[in-house]
Amino acid sequence: MSLSQLPDNWDLIIIGGGITGAGILREASRMGLRTLLVEQKDFAWGTSSRSSKLVHGGLRYLKEGKFMLTKIAVEEREYLLKEAPGLVESLAFLLPVYEDQRPGRRTLKVGLSLYDIMAHERQHKFYDTDEFSKRIPFINPEGLTGGFIYLDAQTDDSRLVLRLILESMASGAMALNYTAVTSILRNADGHVKGVEVTDTETKENKTLATQAVINATGCWAERLHPSPEKNRHLRPLRGSHLVFPSDALPINHGFGFMHSRDNRSVFMVPWEGAVLVGTTDLDHKEDLSREPTITEAEVNYLMEGIQAIFPSLDISLENCIAAFAGVRPVLSEDDRPPSEESREHVVWIDKGLVTVTGGKLTTFRRLAWDALKAAKSFLPLVELPDKKDPIFSGAPDKPQKDYGLAEHTWRRLYGRYGKAANTLVQMATPENLTFIPGTETLWAELPFVAQTEQIRHLDDLLLRRVRIGLLTPYGGKAYFKRIRKLCRDVLPWDRRRWRKEIKNYLDLWIQSHALPVQRAKILAERKIFSLKSIRAFLKYLYYKIRFTKSRHNA
Numbered sequence: 320m321s322l323s324q325l326p327d328n329w330d331l332i333i334i335g336g337g338i339t340g341a342g343i344l345r346e347a348s349r350m351g352l353r354t355l356l357v358e359q360k361d362f363a364w365g366t367s368s369r370s371s372k373l374v375h376g377g378l379r380y381l382k383e384g385k386f387m388l389t390k391i392a393v394e395e396r397e398y399l400l401k402e403a404p405g406l407v408e409s410l411a412f413l414l415p416v417y418e419d420q421r422p423g424r425r426t427l428k429v430g431l432s433l434y435d436i437m438a439h440e441r442q443h444k445f446y447d448t449d450e451f452s453k454r455i456p457f458i459n460p461e462g463l464t465g466g467f468i469y470l471d472a473q474t475d476d477s478r479l480v481l482r483l484i485l486e487s488m489a490s491g492a493m494a495l496n497y498t499a500v501t502s503i504l505r506n507a508d509g510h511v512k513g514v515e516v517t518d519t520e521t522k523e524n525k526t527l528a529t530q531a532v533i534n535a536t537g538c539w540a541e542r543l544h545p546s547p548e549k550n551r552h553l554r555p556l557r558g559s560h561l562v563f564p565s566d567a568l569p570i571n572h573g574f575g576f577m578h579s580r581d582n583r584s585v586f587m588v589p590w591e592g593a594v595l596v597g598t599t600d601l602d603h604k605e606d607l608s609r610e611p612t613i614t615e616a617e618v619n620y621l622m623e624g625i626q627a628i629f630p631s632l633d634i635s636l637e638n639c640i641a642a643f644a645g646v647r648p649v650l651s652e653d654d655r656p657p658s659e660e661s662r663e664h665v666v667w668i669d670k671g672l673v674t675v676t677g678g679k680l681t682t683f684r685r686l687a688w689d690a691l692k693a694a695k696s697f698l699p700l701v702e703l704p705d706k707k708d709p710i711f712s713g714a715p716d717k718p719q720k721d722y723g724l725a726e727h728t729w730r731r732l733y734g735r736y737g738k739a740a741n742t743l744v745q746m747a748t749p750e751n752l753t754f755i756p757g758t759e760t761l762w763a764e765l766p767f768v769a770q771t772e773q774i775r776h777l778d779d780l781l782l783r784r785v786r787i788g789l790l791t792p793y794g795g796k797a798y799f800k801r802i803r804k805l806c807r808d809v810l811p812w813d814r815r816r817w818r819k820e821i822k823n824y825l826d827l828w829i830q831s832h833a834l835p836v837q838r839a840k841i842l843a844e845r846k847i848f849s850l851k852s853i854r855a856f857l858k859y860l861y862y863k864i865r866f867t868k869s870r871h872n873a
């Protein structure tokens with residue numbers, strides 16, 4: 320929809336199309352408010368497509384004494400597991416325990432027992448060294464004294480955002496991507512009366528009137544609403560992940576370990592047919608309007624961790640498919656080490672403008688309620704939604720006809736698309752009801768999302784609606800021909816536009832999702848030299864020689 324077709328008047332306008340904005344949109348739509356969400360880039364383009372994809376209590380918050388934060392997150396995890404099967408799924412984690420490790424076995428036991436109490440179910444168990452090693456045979460045996468297994472959950476972060484947005488639209492709300500709020504308009508007594516929006520591509524502008532505005536712009540929040548708390552400000556912290564194919568890093572469980580360099584916890588998570596390893600936690604000083612990128616130092620840190628814990632696995636950067644980095648909106652009160660900063664959220668109120676930022680993917684409903692409670696006095700008289708009611712419309716447990724797809728695949732499709740999964744499958748040819756190699760994504764998902772989910776660019780399609788840009792080598796380059804064939808009838812792109820989209824997507828992928836050494840190699844192949852790329856290319860050669868040697872010696 321173009322801005323000129325958009326109604327002029329709204330009860331509520333939400334700025335930011337990440338999990339926080341999407342959660343608020345869903346709850347506001349359940350309240351029957353006339354609500355609009357605007358996102359300056361694509362839905363979930365910010366942090367909400369770049370997380371570790373865990374729906375978790377956060378064991379480490381217990382160590383810091385943040386019992387309430389963990390309790391709330393565990394409760395949300397349990398709610399979402401019931402509410403969104405196929406999108407939020409239980410995941411068992413293994414935690415090794417070594418001699419002299421901090422936190423040691425006793426502390427971990429206390430933490431995991433508290434976790435179980437919060438979930439009202441005993442979910443953890445200790446294995447002795449033999450039993451634990453059977454589950455991860457390539458683990459470093461030196462000093463291993465056994466380990467725990469416990470339960471948490473995982474999701475597809477950008478699909479969770481999309482599901483919330485699509486459900487809200489089905490209940491009458493409106494959401495537009497590539498639409499930025501450029502200013503917040505106030506009347507003579509300073510009360511919010513509307514916003515100025517711009518379509519970031521067509522440059523069309525429009526003034527919209529509203530009773531209240533919720534600023535859910537994560538790391539960007541202080542641009543629209545400077546912190547009213549003198550000593551508390553947003554501190555953007557970058558976290559990066561490496562993506563490996565599951566045959567190179569064969570783990571069936573989540574796996575957490577203390578990094579040998581700084582005793583920080585790092586996770587490996589099987590996800591969508593691949594394995595994610597992360598995260599780092601560093602101050603992010605770069606321009607927030609650019610896609611964040613993993614640095615060479617972060618790559619080395621993560622590789623060092625993997626090689627120390629799995630020394631016999633012979634894993635190297637040659638195996639790595641892609642990388643991604645995200646920036647946490649963390650509220651900082653004093654200069655603590657990044658990993659010790661609080662993950663709690665704040666709500667600021669200023670005459671019709673409510674800002675909500677910080678928090679976690681897992682606790683999005685709590686952020687939504689707090690923001691809506693704060694905005695209530697500016698809004699028409701309606702009750703907040705019942706917290707126990709479902710946020711997603713139900714999907715059947717199984718289809719009337721299965722079209723040869725396994726139960727697990729239907730569960731995944733219902734989780735991501737709700738009832739629309741039936742249409743997705745009915746529209747597909749049998750050859751498209753097969754998996755894109757190395758992933759759990761069906762070919763048939765591509766034309767369906769291209770047609771129904773506001774795709775403006777190829778990166779919207781391959782990095783956020785489906786995730787094959789992260790899950791297959793070189794951003795899925797080998798599949799471009801088939802993707803184009805599948806989507807050309809539903810996307811209004813001529814040949815020239817497809818060529819441009821592919822070029823822009825590949826440039827973006829190289830810049831933001833290739834490893835620094837891969838980037839240098841690709842740029843060298845394209846004959847684009849810079850001092851930085853030559854340095855990185857020499858490093859690539861060094862790794863290649865080391866990798867070949869170690870394979871040779873093995």
Ligand SMILES: Cc1cc2nc3c(=O)[nH]c(=O)nc-3n(C[C@H](O)[C@H](O)[C@H](O)COP(=O)(O)OP(=O)(O)OC[C@H]3O[C@@H](n4cnc5c(N)ncnc54)[C@H](O)[C@@H]3O)c2cc1C
Nearest residue numbers: 335337338339359365366367371373500537558679680681
């Ligand atoms: C590396 C990493 C790992 C993480 N792992 C987990 C995890 O496993 N589990 C968990 O629970 N949490 C995790 N988190 C935290 C979680 O991802 C974030 O708390 C959450 O995604 C923040 O969502 P948000 O909607 O507030 O911000 P964003 O997702 O950043 O959304 C804000 C949006 O606002 C838009 N915007 C900004 N300005 C404007 C404007 N003027 N007009 C219109 N739009 C605008 C931006 O483009 C952006 O898309 C992780 C975070 C990181 C960085």
